[in-house]
Amino acid sequence: MxxxxxxxxxxxxxxxxxxxxxxxxxxPFDVLLLGYFxxxxxxxVEQAREQREEEATARVETLAAPFVAxxxxxxxxxxxxxxxxxxxDRVRDQHETDAVLRPGPIERLERVLVPLHGxxxxxxxxxxxxxLVREVTVGVTLVHVASEEEYRDESELLLRGARERLVERGxxxxxxxxxxxxxxxxxxxxxxxASTHDAxxxxxxxxxxxxxxxxxxxxxxxxxxxxxxxxxxxxQSDDEPGSP
Amino acid sequence: MAPEITVETESELERTLGLGAALGIGIGTMxxxxxxxxxxxxxxRAGLAATVSFGIGALIALLVALPASELATAMPxxxxxxxxxxxxxxxLPGCVVGISLWIGLVFASAFYLVGFGEYAAALLxxxxxxxxxxxxxxxxxxxxxxxxxxxxxxxxxxxxxxVALLLSILVAFLSYxxxxxxxxxxxxxxxxxxxxxxxxxxxxxxxxxxxxxxxFVQVATVAGDIxxxxxxxxxxxxxxxxxxxxxxxxxxxxxxxxxxxxxxAELGETAPVEVARSYVxxxxxxxxxxxxxxxxxxxxxxxxxxxxxxIYALSSDAxxxxxxxxxxxxxxxxxxxxxxASGPIALLVLTGRVEVLAExxxxxxxxxxxLICVTLVQLRRTDPDWYDPxxxxxxxxxxxLVGAAASFGLIAFMAPLSQVVGLLxxxxxxxxxxxxxxxxxxxxxxx
Numbered sequence: 166m167x168x169x170x171x172x173x174x175x176x177x178x179x180x181x182x183x184x185x186x187x188x189x190x191x192x193p194f195d196v197l198l199l200g201y202f203x204x205x206x207x208x209x210v211e212q213a214r215e216q217r218e219e220e221a222t223a224r225v226e227t228l229a230a231p232f233v234a235x236x237x238x239x240x241x242x243x244x245x246x247x248x249x250x251x252x253x254d255r256v257r258d259q260h261e262t263d264a265v266l267r268p269g270p271i272e273r274l275e276r277v278l279v280p281l282h283g284x285x286x287x288x289x290x291x292x293x294x295x296x297l298v299r300e301v302t303v304g305v306t307l308v309h310v311a312s313e314e315e316y317r318d319e320s321e322l323l324l325r326g327a328r329e330r331l332v333e334r335g336x337x338x339x340x341x342x343x344x345x346x347x348x349x350x351x352x353x354x355x356x357x358x359a360s361t362h363d364a365x366x367x368x369x370x371x372x373x374x375x376x377x378x379x380x381x382x383x384x385x386x387x388x389x390x391x392x393x394x395x396x397x398x399x400x401q402s403d404d405e406p407g408s409p
Numbered sequence: 410m411a412p413e414i415t416v417e418t419e420s421e422l423e424r425t426l427g428l429g430a431a432l433g434i435g436i437g438t439m440x441x442x443x444x445x446x447x448x449x450x451x452x453x454r455a456g457l458a459a460t461v462s463f464g465i466g467a468l469i470a471l472l473v474a475l476p477a478s479e480l481a482t483a484m485p486x487x488x489x490x491x492x493x494x495x496x497x498x499x500x501l502p503g504c505v506v507g508i509s510l511w512i513g514l515v516f517a518s519a520f521y522l523v524g525f526g527e528y529a530a531a532l533l534x535x536x537x538x539x540x541x542x543x544x545x546x547x548x549x550x551x552x553x554x555x556x557x558x559x560x561x562x563x564x565x566x567x568x569x570x571x572v573a574l575l576l577s578i579l580v581a582f583l584s585y586x587x588x589x590x591x592x593x594x595x596x597x598x599x600x601x602x603x604x605x606x607x608x609x610x611x612x613x614x615x616x617x618x619x620x621x622x623x624x625f626v627q628v629a630t631v632a633g634d635i636x637x638x639x640x641x642x643x644x645x646x647x648x649x650x651x652x653x654x655x656x657x658x659x660x661x662x663x664x665x666x667x668x669x670x671x672x673x674a675e676l677g678e679t680a681p682v683e684v685a686r687s688y689v690x691x692x693x694x695x696x697x698x699x700x701x702x703x704x705x706x707x708x709x710x711x712x713x714x715x716x717x718x719x720i721y722a723l724s725s726d727a728x729x730x731x732x733x734x735x736x737x738x739x740x741x742x743x744x745x746x747x748x749x750a751s752g753p754i755a756l757l758v759l760t761g762r763v764e765v766l767a768e769x770x771x772x773x774x775x776x777x778x779x780l781i782c783v784t785l786v787q788l789r790r791t792d793p794d795w796y797d798p799x800x801x802x803x804x805x806x807x808x809x810l811v812g813a814a815a816s817f818g819l820i821a822f823m824a825p826l827s828q829v830v831g832l833l834x835x836x837x838x839x840x841x842x843x844x845x846x847x848x849x850x851x852x853x854x855x856x
Binding site: 211244 | 414415416417418487557558560562564565714717718721725734735736740741742743747
């Protein structure tokens with residue numbers, strides 16, 4: 166199996182801070198580094214490129230340098246864009262990356278949080294966690310948010326099932342901790358738990374009408390937490406044919 | 410070894426615009442201040458025949474829209490009219506058009522801001538007081554400058570919401586007004602004499618209100634992002650001119666049916682508010698007031714942005730000093746260009762001369778529109794290798810030449826002061842070319 170590819174978008178309109186832990190976290194993956202330069206609506210994109218390309222390219226090079234120094238596989242691109250969220254989605258789909266890492270500050274790398282949602286993306290999340298944990302030894306907390314206390318048993322069942330699948334793939338059972346959280350709204354609960362972890366792995370949401378108005382779960386979680394989040398891409402072929 | 414870095418720029422719009430989106434851009438650029446500010450003034454000048462004046466404007470816009478579509482599919486660049494003329498016709502006409510586009514947008518924006526001042530003053534119940542209007546218009550200019558230098562996100566989406574809101578208010582208001590004036594609701598209003606003030610005012614009014622159609626060439630600037638441009642671009646341009654033309658003509662018809670032109674003239678810039686009040690009371694008046702405020706301020710803002718883009722296009726072709734195109738360190742906005750647009754706007758607002766501001770804006774745009782038509786004929790005649798449009802405008806060379814003649818001809822009906830000011834701008838632009846731009850070789854020029 167080829168190594169999974171992770172898209173790492175970084176804002177290069179100001180000097181980004183390189184982080185050695187990020188390097189470790191990304192060790193199991195091929196990296197596609199996307200330096201994006203957000204442009205306000207008032208500015209023609211070509212104008213921004215004309216004036217800022219040099220400094221932005223230098224920043225992308227600085228970010229890529231440690232990967233290159235270690236002889237790791239990294240591809241870099243720089244995009245001037247008025248809407249970086251749209252750019253990230255486009256690059257992810259065009260290059261078919263397996264996950265997107267939304268970087269955040271990492272101080273140490275000990276525990277990763279994997280919130281489960283009981284949906285179809287589970288296969289891909291499991292696959293991703295297996296790759297990650299095989300090479301980087303970190304503890305994993307599997308969490309499920311139940312809306313009420315009375316559903317605790319079902320949540321535990323789901324979590325144990327997921328752990329079983331991970332252990333079947335050869336991971337050490339002692340790495341895993343299971344946690345059922347109770348809360349009406351899952352995103353704030355997950356964000357709360359995430360604050361005691363060093364990174365989060367979640368699945369990309371399938372498009373839904375509701376998401377148009379409130380933003381999808383990954384998006385809302387990204388806003389609520391500052392730790393780095395891997396958003397595992399959903400299988401494009403899962404989508405209805407003809408849907409965007 | 411340094412890694413390869415791919416550098417890309419992302420378009421501002423969805424990658425592929427359909428016909429609907431392109432139509433939206435055209436309608437959104439045009440529907441704005443004109444329809445709210447002009448009815449009183451136009452009806453006061455030409456009576457019910459002001460409907461014909463708006464029709465003449467639409468006709469000229471249509472004649473220019475077809476050649477502009479052809480040029481845009483051959484040169485899908487964001488520079489629009491400036492790009493066509495500078496690349497297709499030469500540096501001197503290009504430079505003159507570029508500078509007069511900048512100044513024309515400055516005049517247009519000042520006109521919209523004064524209209525904004527009138528509507529805001531009416532909302533505050535300050536009446537037609539000149540100082541209040543000027544003060545509010547100036548405050549508007551300062552605010553828009555600050556917003557554009559500070560940079561905004563998602564203002565484009567807000568703009569779409571505003572356009573949708575304006576269209577709904579207008580369609581509701583005009584449908585009600587039509588039903589009323591035809592006697593379906595209430596008593597039928599006595600028909601007014603069609604041409605109470607003679608034929609000449611019909612044309613002078615057409616020259617005045619042409620400002621309401623400025624910006625339809627804007628659709629051309631997205632030619633590169635449009636799906637099937639050979640078909641969709643001309644349909645979008647022609648369609649948006651027709652849609653707003655029908656709205657304008659209906660607005661005049663409804664307004665004159667409600668009040669008669671003499672009373673409309675007295676009401677001046679905010680006449681539509683009183684028309685709405687007479688139909689549906691205070692709620693109608695408020696809806697039109699709010700719509701007028703939104704329309705004038707968003708038109709003013711769009712003009713400032715277009716002006717700053719024209720300045721950037723000129724500076725990137727070295728027809729203006731490079732400093733004009735620099736971006737602000739902190740906000741990454743083109744602060745120099747924004748100030749070069751908004752500074753003169755503030756000065757013009759102080760004059761408070763709505764009609765002159767509108768006419769000079771139209772004058773300078775009409776010069777560009779006429780030259781677009783001439784450029785088309787010129788390119789068809791020389792037929793250079795690179796010229797390969799997806800869409801071919803019908804009736805060349807007759808229709809484009811009629812379009813050019815009509816564009817230049819409309820200028821003849823403007824007030825002498827507007828003509829003098831417009832001419833001075835053109836001469837100034839030509840003088841600038843001789844002094845500064847004579848050695849410029851245009852990038853990507855097709856020789």
